[in-house]
Amino acid sequence: MILLKLLLWIPTIIISINILVLFIECLSALWFKNKDNGDNQAVNTDYRLIIPAHNEASCLGKTLESLVTQVNQPEQILVIADNCTDATAVIAREYGVTVVERFNTEKRGKGYALAYGLQQLEANPPEVVLFFDADCLVGENTVKELTQKAIATGKPIQALYLMEKPEQPTPKDTISAFAFLVKNWVRPLGLTTLGLPCLLTGTGMAFPWGVINQVSLDHGNIVEDMQLGIDVALAGYPPLFLPTAKVIGILPQKEQISTQQRKRWEHGHLQTIITQVPTLIKGAMTQLSFPLLSLALELSVPPLSLLVMFWGLTLILTVGGGLLLGIWLPALVLILAGLLLFIAIITAWAKFAQKEIPLKSLILIPVYLLSKVTIYFNFLGKRESQWVKTQRD
Numbered sequence: 001m002i003l004l005k006l007l008l009w010i011p012t013i014i015i016s017i018n019i020l021v022l023f024i025e026c027l028s029a030l031w032f033k034n035k036d037n038g039d040n041q042a043v044n045t046d047y048r049l050i051i052p053a054h055n056e057a058s059c060l061g062k063t064l065e066s067l068v069t070q071v072n073q074p075e076q077i078l079v080i081a082d083n084c085t086d087a088t089a090v091i092a093r094e095y096g097v098t099v100v101e102r103f104n105t106e107k108r109g110k111g112y113a114l115a116y117g118l119q120q121l122e123a124n125p126p127e128v129v130l131f132f133d134a135d136c137l138v139g140e141n142t143v144k145e146l147t148q149k150a151i152a153t154g155k156p157i158q159a160l161y162l163m164e165k166p167e168q169p170t171p172k173d174t175i176s177a178f179a180f181l182v183k184n185w186v187r188p189l190g191l192t193t194l195g196l197p198c199l200l201t202g203t204g205m206a207f208p209w210g211v212i213n214q215v216s217l218d219h220g221n222i223v224e225d226m227q228l229g230i231d232v233a234l235a236g237y238p239p240l241f242l243p244t245a246k247v248i249g250i251l252p253q254k255e256q257i258s259t260q261q262r263k264r265w266e267h268g269h270l271q272t273i274i275t276q277v278p279t280l281i282k283g284a285m286t287q288l289s290f291p292l293l294s295l296a297l298e299l300s301v302p303p304l305s306l307l308v309m310f311w312g313l314t315l316i317l318t319v320g321g322g323l324l325l326g327i328w329l330p331a332l333v334l335i336l337a338g339l340l341l342f343i344a345i346i347t348a349w350a351k352f353a354q355k356e357i358p359l360k361s362l363i364l365i366p367v368y369l370l371s372k373v374t375i376y377f378n379f380l381g382k383r384e385s386q387w388v389k390t391q392r393d
Helices: 002-029 060-068 088-094 110-121 142-153 171-193 224-234 255-287 290-300 304-325 329-353 365-371 373-381
Strands: 047-053 077-082 098-102 128-131 157-164 205-208 240-250
Touching (some): 002 171, 002 290, 002 304, 047 060, 047 110, 047 142, 060 088, 077 088, 088 098, 098 110, 110 128, 110 224, 128 142, 142 157, 142 205, 142 240, 171 240, 171 290, 171 304, 171 329, 171 365, 224 255, 224 290, 304 365, 304 373
Parallel strands (some): 047 077, 077 098, 157 240
Antiparallel strands (some): 128 205
16 A cells, blocks of 8 residues: 555655746746846956857857857857858858867767867966857847856856747747747746856857867757756856847747757756756765755656646546545645646746737647657657757758
8 A cells, every 4th residue: 555655656756846847937037137247348358259169050150140240250150161062161260250160970979079169278268158059039238248147157157048939930830939938037037036057058158268278068968958958057057047138039930840849958958857866866866955956856857848748647646546546635735736736837928929829839749748658758769969960941
C-alpha cells in the first residue's frame, strides 16, 4: 500500500510544484515596473559583439543591418563564419565588420564558435562581450542597454528574445509563438519582479569579460545558452533579465524545419533538466544561495506543452488510484494545480499576447500537444544529442 501511495504522490508533488512555479511567475509578471536603466548616459564602455554564423548567407545581412547602427565602429562586431560553405563570410565583410573563418569538422556547434570568438579577443579583451545569433533582428538601443546593465550589475544580462510568426502561420505556429512568449518573456519578467535571476535564452546576451572568462563554451551542447546560464550562475553570477532590450527571431515556415528546431530545443531542455537541476540544488545548498534554488525550480519546469501532458496523465493516474484504492487527495491536489495552470496561461495571454494571438487559437492547444507527442517519445529512444543547424526556409 505504501508503494502505491508513493506512486500516486511523487508525480503529483512534482507536477504541482512545477505548476506552482509557473503560476507565481505569470502572476508576478503583472506587477513588473520598468526602472530607469540610465539610457541617457553615454556608453564609454569598451565592448565587442560576437555573432556565430554557419551558412547564414540568407539572413546574416538583415541581422548586421540591425546592429551596425548601434556600434561605434563596425569592427566591434566579430562574425565567426563557422565551417561555412556559402557566402556568409563575403556578406559579413560587405558591412565592414570583423570576420574570422573557422574550419573544424570535429567540433561543430554554436558553443565551439563562441569559444573561438572569445579566443580572438583574449589579447585585448573588452569590458563587455555580447552574443547575437545570425538570424535575428536586434531592437533599437539594445546593444547600449545590455552593455550598460552588464557594467552596472557586473552580471550576465539577457535581452527579451521573442519569435515572430511566419507570414503564413499555421495554428501550430500561433500556439508555438505563444509558448515561446511565455517562456522567454512572461516567466523571466515574473522572476525579475521577484528580484530573482533568469535563464539565458540563446541570443541577445551581454557578459562582463571577467564573468564570461570563468566558464567554458568549448562544447557541443545542443542548448548551449541554457547551459551557459547555469554555469555562470554556479560561478556566482546569476543572469538578469532586461525586457527593454529586444531581439526578434522568426519561426521557420516549413513544417519539417520547424519540427527539427523544436526537437533540438525540447530534447536539450529535458536533458538539461535531468542533469542540471540536481547540480543547481547542490550548489544552492553548498553556497546557501536562494538565487540558485530559484533557478533550479525555474529549470525544473518542462516545456509548457509537456507540462500540460504530464498534468493530464498524472490526473488520470490519481483518479484511477481514487477509484481503486479510495485515495482521492492526490487527484484533488492535481485538480487545484490544473486550475492554477489554467489561470497562469489565461493571465499570460490576456496581458502579453491578446493583441497578437486570438483567444480562439488557445482552443487548438490540444491539437498542438498531439503534434508534439512524437518529439517527446523520440526523447526516450532517438534522443537529439548532437548540435544540428536549423535549416533555413
